Amino acid sequence: MSILEKPTTIKEIAKLLNISASTVSRALHDHPSIGLTTRQKVKKLASDLNYEPNQNAIFFQKGKTYIIGVILPELSESFFSSAISAIEESAYKKNYSVLLAQSHDDVKKEIELVEKMNHRVDGLLISLAKNTSSFEHFEKLNRYDIPVVFFDRIPPLSNVHSVACNMESGTIDAVSYLLKKGHRTIGMINGPNTLIATAERKEGYIKSMIKNRLKYDPSLIVNCDLTQAGTEQALEGLLAHKRNITAIVTFNDYVALFAIKKSRTMGLVVVPEFVSFANLPLIHYMDHIPVASVEQFPYLQGQRATDILLDLLANKDRTAANKGAFYNIVIDSQLVENNLK
Amino acid sequence: MSILEKPTTIKEIAKLLNISASTVSRALHDHPSIGLTTRQKVKKLASDLNYEPNQNAIFFQKGKTYIIGVILPELSESFFSSAISAIEESAYKKNYSVLLAQSHDDVKKEIELVEKMNHRVDGLLISLAKNTSSFEHFEKLNRYDIPVVFFDRIPPLSNVHSVACNMESGTIDAVSYLLKKGHRTIGMINGPNTLIATAERKEGYIKSMIKNRLKYDPSLIVNCDLTQAGTEQALEGLLAHKRNITAIVTFNDYVALFAIKKSRTMGLVVVPEFVSFANLPLIHYMDHIPVASVEQFPYLQGQRATDILLDLLANKDRTAANKGAFYNIVIDSQLVENNLK
């Protein structure tokens, strides 16, 4: 291993060549007003010395970092890792780098991270922690003109940029799909009531019933905590219903898989059909899976959110004048039938 | 939305208070030689003005970034997203941030990314692209004393820091496990020969046979390109073997799932048992899965690699003297029986 050197600076090159630092700088940038010979000498020496501009210094004096910060609840969840992949991809194309952090669904950590990201990033992409219910920690950011785009888990505010998936429409489709297949008594294993997504699904269920001119029976919707035990309990509750439930919409794929597994061990005469919300790409490797899933497009959401953020960054001045106009992208969730073989 | 302000600087506070910038700086840092009243005045004004130190400026003048760069092949793969989660976690604890990029298994992009990360990060964590076979692009880094730790996909060099999982030992265990279960003819669907991991598995297979005093039959090991079609072809090859193969070790979980699915549709008298290498956390949701998996501990690998990197960063001087000593952590892969119900 070689002895460690300090990175070459413009100043050193200047001294070695007995010229000024600014000349070196200009030569390296092919500034038109630099003599050919000087330019060549400079470039030669620079490459001999393995000169590389100190990005940090440049960004610092420019007041830009070319970094976008990304704060997500959990990096190891496949939904978010898909999103990250898209974000990195889009950012890379526009020469931005990605500074990544996870809140572990903890507001306190989220606040800390926002704090920490400030002054280190040009803009921020955020998917909120589950229990984030106040949003002051973001205000400072836009006071300093650091644009923020929320995605998927977005705050219920109108004066923010956001990209999210409309669960209601997907749920409407899911229920309609089951009705069309002949099911008349459709259950729903929903999530905890603290989540917006839970409300959206419920709303979708109700609207779908109305749309199809059927009576809405609230007892067909049960909540669960999304754990395996909670799911099994919820399932048993539904199956004990006085009406015969033949199909069930579940909050997500995990819940669906738990429920499917359970229902197949219960010795039922008819195992109900399941529709869920797509969280797991791997569902296609499995044998017993939901007949259809509502796709939430994590990759697309990440992509759109990043594009918006980069757009805001590219047009900061114009945007400043434009205060009051916000991107609020809603991607329609989409029901896809799963390939059962 | 509020009008955009420029972030407050130390200088502004100084001017407003008619004191010098260094006094302000010291007051904010609770420097012992600052009068109580000045300190209080400064802190009061600072908080009134929402002063926050410009991290970028600090890092710049310290010549440190407190950022570690992470370059991985594919962020959306569950193996790597687990690793990232661990990396972020460990880095966060030591007040480092994570700059993330993916090479998409393309050496050219990998080289570009290393270039780009240089001067922006204090250290680098890398899992190599599949086709990376030369390593000059990393040399510059250690010349500039930017420590690099490779993990999981590591270069075949002795003078680098690395963390990896020993596939050989896991494979030995896997084969022994199957032998102990009574299988006598064990096939292997291995990966492409370009991968080190393929050789390791093969070596493990052979050693296990030797260890168990059995003859090694090379025709029981077939390669495949890891696609579904390739896997099915490899499987058919094995099942057509003149000897009756009753158990198969596969290169990874994807291959195993493809093979299991295929073998269950072939109308075999006896479906072989499978052992694979754990890549998918979700395997526990599935019905037909390998009887055992060789765990590669992505989370642990990420954690160890990060710890090493942070250690190198914390002891840069000592390390410099220590040139020639390298961390080469080998985590023993471990066979875990899967919970079949």
Add this chain to the structure above:
DNA sequence: CTGTTAGCGCGTTCAA
């Protein structure tokens, strides 16, 4: 206890 000066590496006036 506090102010002055200098410098981190670079780009960019302003002058020559």
Add this chain to the structure above:
DNA sequence: TTGAACGCGCTAACAG
């Protein structure tokens, strides 16, 4: 065609 000087925001060495 080039150089000198300045500043980005902050810290630290040196003076008082």
